[in-house]
Amino acid sequence: MSSELPDPETETAPTLSAVAKRAGVSSITVSRVVRTPDLVAPETRARIEKAMRELGYVPNLVAGALASARTNSVGVLVPTIANSIFADTVQGLSDKLEPLGFSVILAQSRYDAAREDRMLAALLSRRPEAIIMVGSPATEEGSRLLRNARIPIVETWDLPTTPVDAVAGFDNYKAGTAVARHLVAQGRKALAFIGGDDPRATRRWLGFKDEILASGLAEPRRLILDRNASGSVAAHARLPGVDAVFAANDAHAIGFMAGLRSAGLLRDGPASAQPVAVVGLGDLEMGRLISPTLSTISVHGDAIGRTAATLTLERGGERRIDLGFELVLRDSG
Amino acid sequence: MSSELPDPETETAPTLSAVAKRAGVSSITVSRVVRTPDLVAPETRARIEKAMRELGYVPNLVAGALASARTNSVGVLVPTIANSIFADTVQGLSDKLEPLGFSVILAQSRYDAAREDRMLAALLSRRPEAIIMVGSPATEEGSRLLRNARIPIVETWDLPTTPVDAVAGFDNYKAGTAVARHLVAQGRKALAFIGGDDPRATRRWLGFKDEILASGLAEPRRLILDRNASGSVAAHARLPGVDAVFAANDAHAIGFMAGLRSAGLLRDGPASAQPVAVVGLGDLEMGRLISPTLSTISVHGDAIGRTAATLTLERGGERRIDLGFELVLRDSG
DNA sequence: TTGCGCTATGTTAGCGCTAACATATGGGCA
DNA sequence: TGCCCATATGTTAGCGCTAACATAGCGCAA
Structure with a gap:
């Protein structure tokens, strides 16, 4: 019958063998019900499943992991x-x-x-x-x-x-060169990179810089910012004369644009109308919602x-x- | 000497007792070096640490967890x-x-x-x-x-x-009432709620609605959107005549504002100048960077x-x- | 009838570690 | 001198489960 249900206070979690005892089988059979139910006869399985439900059995994967590696x-x-x-x-x-x-x-x-x-x-x-x-x-x-x-x-x-x-x-390096190529083709002359200095951001920077140098322009500036976007809002003041910026991620790009906006350097028109071009990386949904919409390297x-x-x-x-x-x-x- | 280093191909991960054997102690002593190093004599400890390094021992927490519960x-x-x-x-x-x-x-x-x-x-x-x-x-x-x-x-x-x-x-309900109170005090008359219908968003909606009804205005509309913000961009078309919106989260709020912008209903001025007031929830950093800046329920x-x-x-x-x-x-x- | 193969279930040993309890050694102190 | 205590190390058993190998029972072909 419904005997020996565990004392809810001092109870320790029911084990495989507790279920086995209650169902009148060996513990390996209970294990089979959990892992390979097809190997167990339907009536046996039903009896064991009932016992599991009554005891509130939750398999212990820690033990299972140790045994099975x-x-x-x-x-x-x-x-x-x-x-x-x-x-x-x-x-x-x-x-x-x-x-x-x-x-x-x-x-x-x-x-x-x-x-x-x-x-x-x-x-x-x-x-x-x-x-x-x-x-x-x-x-x-x-x-x-x-x-x-x-x-x-x-x-x-x-x-x-x-x-x-x-x-x-x-290829983060190629992402940098792609952005550089695009901005140079647009006629931008004074370029800069803003963002972190983690390995991936650095590879973007290197691709960006190399491509710009290869196109005969002066070496771009690089502004290393910490991870929150607030720093990027003030970044424009530290980059006088810049006319294009590649931000290592969209958050920095959007922060930078906020700075441009307060400086009166943001237009609602197309890229060609922007005093300072901005390209981000990541393709945040947000970039499509703000104005002007954010150009970016889209990565899935x-x-x-x-x-x-x-x-x-x-x-x-x-x-x-x-x-x-x-x-x-x-x-x- | 440096004998019996494991064959790098067939090797199985070294165990506590492999380390113990190599250092000439019992396995419990190795366990102590890992967990309670202060209980082990410095010279013994050094010998064991050397053996651990040589074998590349990484403790097996699965086994440890089973033994210690x-x-x-x-x-x-x-x-x-x-x-x-x-x-x-x-x-x-x-x-x-x-x-x-x-x-x-x-x-x-x-x-x-x-x-x-x-x-x-x-x-x-x-x-x-x-x-x-x-x-x-x-x-x-x-x-x-x-x-x-x-x-x-x-x-x-x-x-x-x-x-x-x-x-x-x-209290999500109170968050809803707080927004409603604010918008009503601002003189808004036609209010709406946009966002999901998960339990928390629903509680925000209920607080919002109850407060608006209590203030004598008509019941606000509720637009249930799926989780990505794109739906919110088009939401304005589905809410004709609305003059204030509470969005269940900032992403929806920003999306909705993008829709307002293309409808010519967004100003760069203060809240009082907005044809449609928008309040979000979450206080995304992004909300401070966009224009107009986003009013929101800030939650940490x-x-x-x-x-x-x-x-x-x-x-x-x-x-x-x-x-x-x-x-x-x-x-x- | 024998024996084979299939299905359903059981037995045994052990995964790698730790808790709990021994044991050994060497002062320090009355 | 004998005892106690602190320190350092060891022994034993077992955590809850699964792999690997039994075993039992049955139907069926030859």
């Missing part, structure tokens, strides 16, 4: 998740992995190499079946940790020449996430996927 | 992480929990009750030491699962009257996250924390 989890390391395009990537990979029973263990490095190494070690100690990270390990120690883990490692949002394992991203953060997830699941095949980018021209530049 | 992890459930203010909350709680050795297991419900229940079950089967979620469980089944887990549960972004356990949020998503983290750590004390909100008046309404 499969954790069904992936570690995900991003610089930051707040206010960032990386959230799209996390969303994309989750959408792919959660239906397959994988959990996402999320860690943030905050653009700090030491913290990144600590987070990688912390992730690996949970024995994820793969690691997906934005960028590449910042230190040799981080690389070593990842290589020794012998699991799929996917670096994203860039195309490193010597990745640890797999890559899903785009969620596709990067989904592709990274695929790369963790298939070990063979192409391990370097260039998802490309697109220069989307609107009214800002 | 402590996983040092928390489950986090959000509707969505992409493009959303919830990312701030995840950031806030991570910042608090990661330094303490906790990992964040992230799951997304996508505003789907069935998926939420599946994700809760999946999270609980990993035996997190607490669950932090946005909102409250959508189904009775979800509540039951959480209650039976006997771990701290923190519901956020709202102030439910009968929470499972703890709460860190603000990261503080919600940090407070939720604190509530998972301390079991005693106040379990219901109202972080409040602030009506920030700028130029849009």
Whole structure:
């Protein structure tokens, strides 16, 4: 009957063998009901499912993982998740992995190499079946940790020449050259780059600068800003005479435009009418809503996430996927 | 000497006892070096640390968790992480929990009750030491699962009257009344609400509506939009004659303003000059950068996250924390 | 009738670690 | 001298589950 229901106060979570006892079977049969129900006779299965319901059994995947050497989890390391395009990537990979029973263990490095190494070690100690990270390990120690883990490692949002394992991203250097080419073709002469100095932003800067120098113009200025967009609002004052700006991301671009607006240097007309052209990167939805609409390098953060997830699941095949980018021209530049 | 270094190909990850053997101690001593180094004599410790380095030992927290019944992890459930203010909350709680050795297991419900229940079950089967979620469980089944887990549960972004356990949020209903009061005081007569119909947005709507009715005006219109802001751009056409709009979040507000702009109904002047007043919720940085600047209900998503983290750590004390909100008046309404 | 193969279930051992309890050693002090 | 205590290390058992290999029962072909 309904005997021996656990004392709700002192209770410890019911185990597989508690269910087994209640259903009058061995624990492996209960395990089969959870994992491979087709192998269990329908009547037995019904009896066990009833026992599970009565006890409120929740499988313990920690124990299961230890016994089977499969954790069904992936570690995900991003610089930051707040206010960032990386959230799209996390969303994309989750959408792919959660239906397959994988959990996402999320860690943030905050653009700090030491913290990144600590987070990688912390992730690996949970024995994820793969690691997906934005960028590449910042230190040799981080690389070593990842290589020794012998699991799929996917670096994203860039195309490193010597990745640890797999890559899903785009060429940040080329993104810089594409923007530079466009602005130069527009007749801009005094160009500048604003944004962070993380590895990916730096590659954008390098592409931008090299292309401008190659076209015979003077070396562009580079303004390193911290991560919130407020700094970019005042950036214009620090770039006198500039007539075109490439911002490392859309938030900085929009902040910069706010500064231009208060300086009376923003028009509601097309790019050719702008005293200062502005191009961002990321293609935030917001960029389409503001006025003038923001020209930007469009990157599919969620596709990067989904592709990274695929790369963790298939070990063979192409391990370097260039998802490309697109220069989307609107009214800002 | 440097004998018996593992074969890099067939190698299985080195264990505590492999380190112990190499250092000539028992495995518990190695465990102590990892967890309570002060209990180990300095010379022994040095020998063990050397062995750990040589073998590339990475502790297996899965096994540790099973043995100690402590996983040092928390489950986090959000509707969505992409493009959303919830990312701030995840950031806030991570910042608090990661330094303490906790990992964040992230799951997304996508505003789907069935998926939420599946994700809760999946999270609980990993035996997190607490669950932090946005909102409250959508189904009775979800509540039951959480209650039976006997771990701290923190519901956020709202102030439910009968929470499972703890709460860190603000009163969405009051946020709605505050906006209504402000718009009515401004002399607006034809008001509308745009946004989603999730529980929190609905509470904002109810507060908004009730306050407007109480002030003697006609019942406001409510336009339910899907989650991306594009729908809000066209929303104005569906709200003829409206002179004030409360958007359930800033993205919708900014989208709506884009629609107003193309309709010629947006001024760069102060709120009193706007043909249609707009108030958002969330206080995105973007709202301060656009023109006109966005009036909004400011909510501290990261503080919600940090407070939720604190509530998972301390079991005693106040379990219901109202972080409040602030009506920030700028130029849009 | 024998024996084979299939289905349903069980037994055994162990995943890698930690809790809880020993044990050994060497002062210090009455 | 004997005892106590602090420090350093070890032993044992077991966390809850699964892999891998039994075993039992049955239908069916030869």
